[in-house]
Each structure stands twice: as C-alpha cells, then as structure tokens.
Amino acid sequence: MKPIQKTNEFVIKFANVNGSGSASANELFARAILRMGVTVSPRNIFPSNIQGMPTWYEMRVSASGWLGRRGGCDMMVAMNPQTWDRDIAEIEPGGYLFYDSTKTLPSSKFRDDITVFGIPLTEMCNGIYSDARQRQLFKNIMYVGALTALLGLDIAEVEKLIGEQYAGKDKLIAPNVHALKFGYDHAQARFKCPIGLRIARADAVGERIFIDGNSAAGLGAVFGGATVCGWYPITPSTSVVEAFTKYAKKYRTDAETGESSVAIVQAEDELASIGMVIGAGWNGARAFTATSGPGISLMQEFFGLAYFAEIPAVVFDVQRGGPSTGMPTRTQQSDLISAAYASHGDTRHVMLLPEDPYECFEFGASAFDLAERLQTPVFVMLDLDIGMNERLTRPFAWDDSREYDRGKVMSAADLDAGKDFGRYKDVDGDGIPWRTIPGTHPSKGAFFTRGTTRNPYAKYSETGADYIYNMERLRRKLDTAAEMAPAPILRTAKEATRIGAIYYGSTAPAMDEAIAALEAEDIQLDILRVRAFPFAKAVLDFVAAHDHVFVVEQNESAQLRQLLINEGEIDPKKLVKVLHYDGTPITARFIAGRIADALSDRKIIPIRKVVS
Amino acid sequence: MTYLAKPKLLRPDTPVNALGYTRRDYEGAISTLCAGCGHDSISAAVVQACFDLDIQPHRVAKLSGIGCSSKTPDYFLGASHGFNSVHGRMPSVLTGAALANRDLIYLGISGDGDSASIGIGQFAHVMRRGVNMTYIVENNGVYGLTKGQFSATADKGSKSKRGVENTDSPVDLVALALQLGATYVARSFSGDKAQLVPLIKGALLHRGAAFIDVISPCVTFNNHAGSTKSYDYVREHNEVLNRLDVLMPRQAITADYPPGSVSEIRQHDGSTLRLRKLAEDYEPNDRVGAMSHLQAHAERGEIVTGLLYVDPQASDLHEHLNTVAQPLNTLGADRLCPGSAALDKLNAALR
Numbered sequence: 007m008k009p010i011q012k013t014n015e016f017v018i019k020f021a022n023v024n025g026s027g028s029a030s031a032n033e034l035f036a037r038a039i040l041r042m043g044v045t046v047s048p049r050n051i052f053p054s055n056i057q058g059m060p061t062w063y064e065m066r067v068s069a070s071g072w073l074g075r076r077g078g079c080d081m082m083v084a085m086n087p088q089t090w091d092r093d094i095a096e097i098e099p100g101g102y103l104f105y106d107s108t109k110t111l112p113s114s115k116f117r118d119d120i121t122v123f124g125i126p127l128t129e130m131c132n133g134i135y136s137d138a139r140q141r142q143l144f145k146n147i148m149y150v151g152a153l154t155a156l157l158g159l160d161i162a163e164v165e166k167l168i169g170e171q172y173a174g175k176d177k178l179i180a181p182n183v184h185a186l187k188f189g190y191d192h193a194q195a196r197f198k199c200p201i202g203l204r205i206a207r208a209d210a211v212g213e214r215i216f217i218d219g220n221s222a223a224g225l226g227a228v229f230g231g232a233t234v235c236g237w238y239p240i241t242p243s244t245s246v247v248e249a250f251t252k253y254a255k256k257y258r259t260d261a262e263t264g265e266s267s268v269a270i271v272q273a274e275d276e277l278a279s280i281g282m283v284i285g286a287g288w289n290g291a292r293a294f295t296a297t298s299g300p301g302i303s304l305m306q307e308f309f310g311l312a313y314f315a316e317i318p319a320v321v322f323d324v325q326r327g328g329p330s331t332g333m334p335t336r337t338q339q340s341d342l343i344s345a346a347y348a349s350h351g352d353t354r355h356v357m358l359l360p361e362d363p364y365e366c367f368e369f370g371a372s373a374f375d376l377a378e379r380l381q382t383p384v385f386v387m388l389d390l391d392i393g394m395n396e397r398l399t400r401p402f403a404w405d406d407s408r409e410y411d412r413g414k415v416m417s418a419a420d421l422d423a424g425k426d427f428g429r430y431k432d433v434d435g436d437g438i439p440w441r442t443i444p445g446t447h448p449s450k451g452a453f454f455t456r457g458t459t460r461n462p463y464a465k466y467s468e469t470g471a472d473y474i475y476n477m478e479r480l481r482r483k484l485d486t487a488a489e490m491a492p493a494p495i496l497r498t499a500k501e502a503t504r505i506g507a508i509y510y511g512s513t514a515p516a517m518d519e520a521i522a523a524l525e526a527e528d529i530q531l532d533i534l535r536v537r538a539f540p541f542a543k544a545v546l547d548f549v550a551a552h553d554h555v556f557v558v559e560q561n562e563s564a565q566l567r568q569l570l571i572n573e574g575e576i577d578p579k580k581l582v583k584v585l586h587y588d589g590t591p592i593t594a595r596f597i598a599g600r601i602a603d604a605l606s607d608r609k610i611i612p613i614r615k616v617v618s
Numbered sequence: 619m620t621y622l623a624k625p626k627l628l629r630p631d632t633p634v635n636a637l638g639y640t641r642r643d644y645e646g647a648i649s650t651l652c653a654g655c656g657h658d659s660i661s662a663a664v665v666q667a668c669f670d671l672d673i674q675p676h677r678v679a680k681l682s683g684i685g686c687s688s689k690t691p692d693y694f695l696g697a698s699h700g701f702n703s704v705h706g707r708m709p710s711v712l713t714g715a716a717l718a719n720r721d722l723i724y725l726g727i728s729g730d731g732d733s734a735s736i737g738i739g740q741f742a743h744v745m746r747r748g749v750n751m752t753y754i755v756e757n758n759g760v761y762g763l764t765k766g767q768f769s770a771t772a773d774k775g776s777k778s779k780r781g782v783e784n785t786d787s788p789v790d791l792v793a794l795a796l797q798l799g800a801t802y803v804a805r806s807f808s809g810d811k812a813q814l815v816p817l818i819k820g821a822l823l824h825r826g827a828a829f830i831d832v833i834s835p836c837v838t839f840n841n842h843a844g845s846t847k848s849y850d851y852v853r854e855h856n857e858v859l860n861r862l863d864v865l866m867p868r869q870a871i872t873a874d875y876p877p878g879s880v881s882e883i884r885q886h887d888g889s890t891l892r893l894r895k896l897a898e899d900y901e902p903n904d905r906v907g908a909m910s911h912l913q914a915h916a917e918r919g920e921i922v923t924g925l926l927y928v929d930p931q932a933s934d935l936h937e938h939l940n941t942v943a944q945p946l947n948t949l950g951a952d953r954l955c956p957g958s959a960a961l962d963k964l965n966a967a968l969r
Contacts, residue, residue, distance in 0.1 A: 040969075215968035229961070231954040233946035234717045236710070257956040265942040267949055269717040271935075274743040278710035281703070281740070285714025288701055289679065289722075290947035293714060311704050401965040404958040410951050443947065444679045444699035444715070445722050452676060454692050456702040466692075 007119035010100040011202040014044045014069035014210075016080040018153075018203070021093045023086050025057030031146035032063040033396070034167055035153060039067060040216055040398070041163040043208040047073040047515070049395045049591060054241065054334040060089045071210055073362075073398060074516030075591040081203055083149060090115065102201060104153065106145075123197055125152055130188070144185040151189025158200030160207070161190055215363075215401050219392035220296075222363035223322050224249025225402070226370020227294055228257055231410050232320070234293035235270045236282030238301065241334050242390040243324035246296035276301040280308040280319070287318040288455060290415070290443035292374045294320035299328045299341045302348065309383055310349025311457045313480070316430070316439065318377035318413070321345075322370070322386045324393040327589045336589025337390035339511055340561035345385045346539055346569055352477065354484045356491060357385045357539040361514035362392060363399040365537075369492065371404075378413040380487050381441060389560070391512040391591040414440040421450040429453045430476060431462035437483030484540050491538030494545050497521075499530035505610065506552035507584075507601065508545075510536045510566060512591065513558055519594035524601060531556070531601070539569060546574040549581070554610055556601055558584040560592050582608075636672040644668045644675055646696040650689070656808030656834030656849075657687055657756045661694040663811055664725070664754075667818040668695065671866070678723045679715055683708040683737060686763055687729030687756035687834075695725075706737025709744035709753075713935070716749050719945040720936045723822060724751040731761050734770035734789040741791070745798040745827050750934035752821040753800075753829045755791055756808070758836035759847035766839035777844030790916065792926060795829040796909050801932030802828035803908065804925045807852050808835070812861070817925060819864040823889045826932030833921065857915050859924030860902065861894040883930050893925060902928050 010016070022028035029050065039046040047066045053059040066076050081102040084093045097103060099119045107124025116122055127148055131141040154161050165183050172178040193199060224246045227235070237247045247270065254268040273279040279295040286293035297305070302323055312319050325341045327333025345357055356376060358369040369386050377384040414434075416427055421442070427450070430439050439462075442451035453464035459476065461467040509517045514535060521533055534548045549555050549570065557567040564583045571578050584600045586592040604610075624642070632640050644665040649658050668675065675697035682688035684705035691700045703711040712726045726744075733741045733755050744753070759772040766779050770789045777783050795803045802824040806814040814832065821828035833852050835841050841848045846855075867888035881902065883891040893902060901907055908927040915922045942949075 211969075213965075213969075215965050217968050225964070229955055231949075231951060233949060233954065234714060236714060257960060258954070260942060263942070265940050267942050267946065267953060269936070269939050269941050269946060271713065271717070271747070271939075273710065274739055277707060278713075278740055278743060281707045281710025282714035282717065284703075285681070285701070285711035285716075286718040286947075287714070288711070289715040289718035291714075291718030293718070307704050308707070315701075401968075402961050404955075404961045406958050408951075410955075442699070445676055445719065448674060448676050449697055452697050452699050454700040454702065457704060458702070 007100045009102070009121045009202040010080055010098065012080065013204050013206050014067055014208060016067050016203045017076050017078055018065045018067070018081040018083065019079040019096070020063040020065070020083040021086045021089050022061050022063065023088070024052060024055060024059050024061040026146070027143045028061070028085065028146050029063065031150050032065070034164065034171070035150050036065055036396070037167050037216065038154065038159055038164045039065075039205055040211055041167065042159060042205050043211050044205055045069070045071045045073070045210045045398060047397060049075060049391065051590070052335050060086050067205065069208070069210070072515065072519045072594065074519050075593045077593040077595050083153065085149070102203060104149070104156070121201070123156060123193070125149070125189070125192060125196070130192070134188075144181070147182050147185040148189035151186040152193035154186070155190045155193035155199045156197065156201050158204040158206070161186070211398065213401055214398045216396050216398055217363045218245070218394055218396045219360065219363045219366040219388050220245040220324060220394060221249040222366035222399070222402070223296070223370040223386065223388060223393075225253050226367040227320070227374070228253045229367070229404060230292065230371030230374040232292045232294050232374060233268050234282065234286035234291045235268065235295065236273045236279040236293070237270070237295050238273050238276045238279045238297065240298045240301050242326055242394045243296040243298045243301070243322060245394065246322050246324065276304040277308065280305040280321070283319045284308055284312050284317050287312070287377070288444070292318075292320070292378070294322065296322040296324065298324050298326050299344070300331065302341050302344050306349045309355065310351060310353055312383045313349065313353045313355065314351075314457050315455050316381040316441070317455075318381055319383040320373045320377050320386065321383060322388060325387060325389040333589045335390070337512065337591055338560050338587060338589065339387070339389055339513075340565065340587070341387065342539075342561070342565035343568060345387065354540060355383055355385055356380065356484070356487045357387050358492060359387050359510040359537050359539075360392065361511060361535065363397050364402065366392065367402045375411040376487070376491060379411050379490065380438060380483060381413060382483070382487070387511060389512050414438055416440045416442050416446070416451060418447045421447045427451050428462040429464040430460060430479070432479045432482065436486045437479045437481070438486060439479070488538070488540040488542050491542070493542055494537055494548070495535045496532070496544070496548065498532045500525070501530045503530040503532055504553040505530070505605070506532045506534065506548060506554070507556040507558060508534050508536055508548070508566070508570070509558040513560060516592045516594045516597055517558060520597035520601070523594060523598040527602070529602060529605065536566065541570065541573055545570070546576075549574060549576055553580070554582055555580060556582045556584050556604070558592070558597055560586050562587045635669050637674060639669065639675075641665060641669045643697070644695055646694045647692050649693040651686060652838045654837040655686070656758065656836070657690050658693070659808040659811065660754065660756050660814070660832050660834055661690050663814045663818055664694045666811075666815045667822060670815070671819055671822060673723060673822070677721075678725055680725045680727065681708050681712045681715065682727040683729070683732035685729040685732045685761070687727055688732055690756065691725075691727050706732050706735070707740055708732065709737065709740035709749075712751055713744055713747065713749050716751060716935070718947040720750070720941070721945050724749070725822075726751055726753040728753065728755050730755060730757045730759055730769040730771040730791075734791055738770070738789065742794065742798050745795050745800045745829065748799065748801065748827050748932065748934050748938065750825055750936065751827060752818065752824075753827065754818070755829075755831050756834040757791070757831050757847070758834050758840050759845070760836050760840040762836050762839055773846040776846040779839050779842055790912070791829070792831045793909060793912055796905055796912070796927055799827070800829045801826035801929040803927040804829070805831045805833070805921070805923045807833045807856055807923055809849060809853065810856070810923070813858065813923060816862040816864050820862055820891045820925065820928070823864065823885050823887055824928070824932070825886045826929070826934050852921060855919060855921050857920040857922045859895070859897045859900050859922055859926070861896065862925050863892040863894070865890040865892060883928055885930050891925070891928065896924070902926065903930075
C-alpha cells in the first residue's frame with residue numbers, strides 16, 4: 007500500500023484521554039496550521055465526563071477550503087490506550103499513525119497498510135520533568151513539536167503562538183517552547199520529515215477569524231444590548247454565558263467605578279432562568295438565557311406565558327442529542343419542534359438558525375431587536391457542532407450607526423398626548439400591539455399582565471370574541487415575524503433544475519461541499535438555506551417551484567420537514583428526507599451519497615434539459 | 619365580594635398624603651374574592667401602607683403567581699404595573715424585573731400553595747439572593763380556587779371542610795425565610811390591621827429580601843372548627859411579640875413609650891422602625907434567637923406574630939452584583955454597545 011501523499015488536504019485525528027490537557031495542545035496545533043495560511047476545521051468529540059474518558063479532536067485540513075466534517079482519518083495521533091484498537095482501525099489505507107512508543111506493543115496491534123511513527127514521549131518526559139502534571143502537559147506540547155516536524159509546519163509559527171498564549175505569564179513561555187523543540191528535534195532526527203501528508207504555506211485563510219459559536223453568541227448578546235442574563239449550567243450551552251460574562255467584564259465595566267452594566271444570575275434551575283428573563287423583559291431590559299434541549303423542556307410553561315402575555319425574551323438553545331438526557335456531548339438539530347411550538351395551547355415561536363459563528367454573533371445581537379419589535383420569545387438555535395467547536399468564519403462586523411430597535415413602546419409623552427393605549431390592540435395591522443414599561447407614567451398606561459385571556463385593553467375576559475381577536479392577532483404577528491426575521495438564502499444550480507434541497511444551521515459547510523461534489527457528477531440542485539421560522543414566503547415559493555425537495559437535517563424525525571408540511575400545507579411526498587443523527591456532525595459524503603442514491607432509486611432525472 | 623363600585627366623588631375633607639394623593643388613588647379594581655376573605659384585608663393594608671409612606675403608585679411593580687392571593691394585585695394600586703405570572707414562579711419573574719430596574723419598589727404577592735408547595739424552590743432561592751422586595755404570603759392553608767384541598771402550610775391534624783384530617787407536616791415559611799437569609803421577616807394576621815400595616819411599611823422601606831407571612835383565613839373553605847387557620851383559631855392562638863411603628867425621616871421621634879419596652883431600628887433610608895415589645899425577652903435582630911423563639915412557641919401551638927427579625931444594614935442582589943446605579947432598562951446603545959472599533963480589535967485577536 008502506497009502511503010497517502012497529500013498537501014493541505016487531509017484529516018488528522020487526535021485520540022486523547024479527557025482531562026489530560028490535550029485540548030489546548032491540539033488547539034495550538036490547529037492554530038499553527040491556520041497561521042500557515044491553510045484552512046483547517048477542528049471538531050472536539052468529547053464524553054459527558056471530566057476526567058479519564060476517551061476524547062477525540064478531529065482536524066480537517068482542506069486546500070479547497072471545506073469546513074465541514076469529511077469523515078475518515080488519514081493520520082491518527084493515538085494517545086489513548088483505551089481506544090487503541092478502534093483508533094487504528096479507523097485509519098484510511100495508506101494512512102499514518104503517530105503514537106507514544108514508551109511501552110512496546112506487539113506487531114498484532116498495528117496494521118501493515120499504514121505508516122507508523124513511534125516516539126517514546128512518556129519516557130522522554132519522565133526523564134526531564136519530575137512533576138506529574140508537568141509530565142502530562144509537556145508530553146502534549148512535545149507531540150505538537152513532533153507533528154510540526156512530521157507535517158512540515160514552520161516551527162516559528164508555533165513558537166509565536168505559544169508566546170501569544172502565555173503573554174503576561176511569560177515564565178511559562180520558555181518551558182513550553184523547550185518541550186516543543188524537544189519533540190520537533192527528536193522527530194527530525196528519527197524520521198524523514200516531512201512525511202506524505204504535509205502543510206505547505208498558502209493564503210487561504212484571509213481575514214477570517216477563528217472562534218466557536220457559543221463565544222460568538224455571547225459576544226453578540228453584549229453588542230445587542232443584553233443587560234440581564236438568568237441561566238443554569240447545561241452542556242453544551244454553558245460557554246455562551248461564560249463568554250457573555252467574559253465580554254461583559256471587558257466591555258461593560260465602568261472604568262471609574264468598576265460597576266457593571268449587566269446582571270448575570272446563575273439560577274436554581276431552568277424555570278427560574280427563564281422566569282428572570284421574562285421578568286426583566288417585561289420591565290424593559292434586554293434579557294436572555296442559554297440552554298439546551300432538557301432546559302427547553304423545563305421552560306415550556308414560561309414560553310407560553312411570554313408568548314401570550316407578549317414579553318420579549320431571547321433564548322440561545324445549543325442543541326444536543328435527545329430525547330431525555332440523550333447524548334449530552336453530541337450534536338443534533340432535534341429541538342426544532344419543541345421550540346417552534348413550545349408550551350400548551352396554540353403557540354408559535356420565532357427561531358433563528360445560524361450556520362456559523364459569524365451568524366451566531368449576528369443573530370445573537372439582532373435577536374434582541376426582533377424580540378422587542380415582536381414582543382415575543384426568540385430562539386437562536388445553535389447546536390453543539392457550531393457552538394463548541396472553533397470555526398473559521400467571516401470577521402464580525404458592526405455598523406456604528408445601527409440603533410437598537412426597542413419596538414412599540416409608549417412613552418410618558420405619548421400617554422400625555424392622549425394616545426389611546428390598548429395593550430393588546432392591533433392598531434397598525436401587523437398584529438404587534440403597543441406596550442408600556444412599568445413606572446412610565448403616574449396615572450396612565452399601567453396595565454395588569456397575565457397569562458389569562460383579556461380584551462384589547464388588558465382587562466380580564468373569557469369572552470369568545472375577545473379570545474378570538476387575540477389569537478388571530480397573534481397569528482398575524484407571527485406572520486409579520488416571518489418576513490422580519492433573516493431571509494432564506496438561495497443558490498441556484500448552474501442549469502435549470504426541478505430538484506431542490508433545503509438545509510439549515512450547522513449543516514451548511516457539509517452541504518456546500520456536497521453540492522460541489524454532486525455538481526461534479528452533473529447533478530444539479532437548487533439549494534435554499536432556511537434561516538428562520540416561521541417560514542418566509544420565499545421558503546414556500548422555493549418548495550412550490552421544485553418537483554422534489556431534499557430536506558437535509560440532523561435529527562431522526564425530520565423536524566424541519568414536519569414544520570414545512572404543517573406550516574406550508576405541503577404534500578409530504580414532495581419533501582425527501584436526508585437525515586443524519588448519530589451524534590457526529592453531518593458530512594458532505596453522507597449528503598451527496600444520500601441525494602445521489604435517492605435520485606437513482608426514485609428514477610428522478612435530475613436535469614431538466616431546457617428545450618429551446 | 620363587592621358588587622357596587624365606590625362613588626367617584628370624594629368628600630372635601632378626604633385625607634391626602636404628602637403627594638396630594640387620597641387613599642382612593644392607591645386602590646385597584648373591585649375584588650372578585652369571596653365576601654369576608656382575609657386577602658381583601660391584606661389588600662387594604664397594602665393600600666394604607668403605600669398611602670402612609672407617600673409612595674407614588676406607579677413606582678411600585680406588583681407581581682404574583684397563581685391562586686386567590688395572586689389575583690389580589692389587581693385589587694390595589696391600580697396605577698401600578700402588575701404581573702400575574704405562572705404558578706409558583708413569581709420569585710424568578712420578580713428577580714428579573716428587579717434586575718432590570720433597581721429604582722422601582724417590588725411587591726410580590728403569593729399564597730401558601732404558590733409559595734410553599736409548587737413554588738417552594740423559587741421561594742427559597744429568592745430569599746437566598748437578597749432580592750430587594752416585599753414578599754407577602756397570604757397564608758390560608760388551603761387551595762381556594764380549586765375548592766378546598768390542603769396546602770403545604772396546613773397544620774398536621776387540622777381538618778378540612780369535608781372532615782378530612784391532614785397527616786403531613788406543615789411548612790413554616792417564616793422559619794424557612796429566617797434560615798435562608800431573608801433580612802426582614804415578620805408574621806401577621808389579616809384580621810389585625812393595626813399590626814399588619816406597619817409591618818408592610820417597614821418591609822417596603824427595607825432594602826433587601828423582606829418577607830411577611832400573613833395568616834389569612836379562607837372564609838369559604840377553611841374557617842370551620844378543626845381548622846387551624848380560621849379567624850377564631852388564630853385570634854385564640856396569636857402570640858403577639860411586638861407592635862411596630864414606622865417613622866419616616868421627616869417625622870420627629872417622640873418618646874411616648876415607656877423606656878425598656880421600645881427598641882428602635884434605623885434602616886438604610888433613614889426611616890426608623892420603633893418596636894413596642896410585648897414579649898420582653900425578644901430581640902428582633904438575632905436570627906438564631908428568632909428561629910428558636912418561633913419553634914418554641916410553635917411547639918405550644920402558638921402563632922407568633924410581629925417583626926421576628928430585621929437586619930437594618932442588609933445588602934441586596936444589586937449590591938452583590940455591583941451593578942451600575944442607573945436602572946439597566948434605561949441604558950442605551952451608547953452605554954451598552956462596544957462598537958466597531960472594539961470589534962475590529964477583537965477580530966484581530968482571533969486570527
């Protein structure tokens with residue numbers, strides 16, 4: 007078997023033990039590749055555990071610029087004896103293995119169709135360091151050094167990164183650089199470097215930034231003017247609030263007084279979290295919570311209240327595998343239905359579906375405008391894949407002339423001017439009523455907020471006509487929302503086609519790549535990336551304009567497809583499911599394969615030749 | 619239940635407070651509770667307290683959960699914003715509201731089902747956090763709106779209207795509030811306006827978590843023989859600790875009580891709580907003492923009422939969070955948004 011020869015186009019996977027400090031070393035290596043101007047997309051595959059369980063860091067290097075997960079593994083860095091057998095089995099024929107050769111393994115533990123590089127890392131570290139923690143951490147840096155040599159990276163880039171990482175803790179720089187060089191020199195001396203897989207300097211990264219979606223969402227909340235956050239820890243959403251806390255400390259602390267313009271409260275549970283958000287939203291502050299599926303389940307009653315009493319709230323739902331505790335550290339897009347129709351009775355909620363950290367930031371900020379404009383909960387639906395993995399993304403942008411849209415808020419001056427105030431009255435025909443913030447006026451504009459039915463002037467009423475007026479107005483309001491939320495993005499095929507595909511969220515990078523692969527085989531598809539719910543007219547028009555539409559999702563029950571069928575009254579036969587839900591991020595290979603198979607199974611001729 | 623609205627015209631000698639408001643300005647919609655309901659007396663006491671303290675009604679936000687008690691905020695302070703939230707969750711909604719605007723006065727109204735059963739978790743945590751609020755539980759030991767089931771504050775051995783005996787131990791919200799860190803803890807009786815009004819006034823002036831448990835008999839479902847929350851039972855077993863007078867900073871403090879039986883407590887805002895002690899051995903600033911006093915009397919079947927504990931130098935959640943003095947809900951993009959220059963700098967650090 008000839009060893010794989012590839013430059014800037016391969017997958018390298020690190021098999022580690024969690025809690026061993028490997029994550030930061032692996033991230034350092036990914037950043038070094040980026041500094042070489044080469045596109046890399048890493049993904050953490052980790053257990054619901056703090057120490058001792060297997061964890062993987064899968065890094066896709068792509069000269070073509072693809073950021074989705076490819077699948078397969080060209081080089082395995084096998085640092086975890088527990089998972090050795092499966093890790094070795096996963097390597098592509100002709101691939102490479104790097105491992106800690108301190109302990110001699112029988113030849114039966116290897117494969118003869120791969121190239122093996124063994125370095126006695128543990129032995130080397132034990133010789134240099136006496137402290138157990140140091141031995142572990144520097145072992146990680148040492149393998150980064152060895153890989154730098156094996157893959158032909160410029161070691162100066164890694165050194166520079168170490169310098170930046172420990173700026174301010176300067177005494178840590180030298181020992182890290184020392185360990186790095188030690189590993190580098192050792193590999194250089196023992197092996198012919200670089201090997202068949204290599205990194206060559208390129209200019210593919212451009213001005214893009216490297217950040218995870220949760221951090222981007224937390225930053226978006228700071229820019230979007232959030233001042234109150236009630237939250238409860240849950241994987242994989244916790245780092246949204248951690249990022250918000252960090253950025254608020256940086257940007258929202260008064261330089262003179264040290265006082266903060268945010269209030270962040272870790273609540274006793276998800277019910278209290280959303281209760282705080284709704285209380286703050288009612289009282290005119292921009293407030294949010296971050297949670298995941300189980301939290302969404304717990305918050306249901308409150309979502310109904312916020313919907314019916316019409317109170318702005320922003321919820322970041324970083325989706326994970328469900329149902330129940332499900333797969334807490336694996337990715338899925340399986341909360342769509344529980345968010346879209348959260349709570350009992352007839353409800354509908356706004357959902358935004360970001361594809362990458364850039365949109366996590368953008369939607370993270372604009373969700374507050376939407377929530378206040380519409381006076382209703384807005385769900386920003388991330389998932390673990392975009393939330394917890396660093397991704398190359400467009401640099402964040404902010405227009406300084408942008409103002410916060412506080413929506414229809416009646417001021418004391420409006421009330422004094424004699425404006426009619428009916429809290430639940432549709433005066434503008436868009437279904438959105440006017441509201442007052444508590445404390446506005448000594449004698450006008452006060453009302454009693456409740457989850458019970460009321461008339462347009464907020465007086466308790468169980469009259470059928472009042473109820474229907476209100477429900478129809480809410481429907482109108484959510485229809486208004488459909489055209490106010492981010493519009494879908496259409497990409498038409500090179501040739502006219504009657505086949506379409508719909509996708510959303512973190513599926514985007516894999517989808518881009520799948521479409522390119524299909525195009526290469528002359529399979530033409532128009533694709534539409536849905537970015538919000540309720541669906542804009544453009545989404546339903548897209549379905550109407552095609553004979554068959556693939557709906558690509560990362561859940562088992564085709565939740566977006568269900569929403570399309572339900573909301574758009576679409577014939578289910580028209581919408582073909584493409585579902586990936588094993589907890590790993592969807593791949594281009596999977597999408598392209600499923601679509602190609604379905605087209606041939608159904609004998610659908612993908613290209614409608616245009617007869618002139 | 620009052621079917622007839624009060625006349626709008628007021629007599630020329632109707633008393634007005636320092637703001638020029640009459641008591642009527644502090645009233646709300648007409649109560650839909652049963653005639654004789656203790657809760658209506660509590661609403662009247664809230665009206666009186668706010669009138670006496672010259673509070674502008676629209677500077678109060680009144681929040682509640684679900685139940686008979688939680689309906690009452692509609693029946694007082696009609697010029698205030700009110701929020702009838704979900705069952706047992708008023709504390710979190712109030713917390714969020716208080717975070718949004720630290721300048722309003724927050725009044726939480728709840729019941730024994732709302733706070734001691736479904737909402738005991740949120741009750742506990744709002745006390746722990748020291749949210750600046752007055753939290754009143756209108757405690758009748760029974761579920762009124764669903765027609766007479768026991769609540770978690772019903773005493774063991776007490777009988778329901780249908781003759782069923784309660785076998786569960788009661789939750790004592792006062793004991794819980796003391797243990798959990800509330801900084802103003804009182805108990806009163808809806809039938810004792812003279813005691814209740816000053817207790818509410820003291821709570822409204824207190825900065826921190828103020829809790830008042832008000833025994834409020836349910837005339838329809840819990841006012842019979844065998845009930846331990848009936849008017850007769852409470853009157854017979856009420857062990858009054860002290861009588862409170864609340865003096866505003868502008869009022870001269872006059873010594874019209876015999877020395878030795880009066881203790882004065884000065885709160886943050888300069889107001890003075892003057893306690894006429896009826897139980898000579900009682901000190902209202904000893905949390906542990908309050909807890910044991912409460913337990914000792916409970917053992918004897920006595921309901922201790924009065925101001926049980928106050929920490930006049932309490933701190934609140936905003937102090938703990940070190941938030942800016944200006945209400946968060948008034949800050950605009952100029953104060954909240956870091957802007958493009960900061961973002962560009964951040965972008966550069968992410969490469």
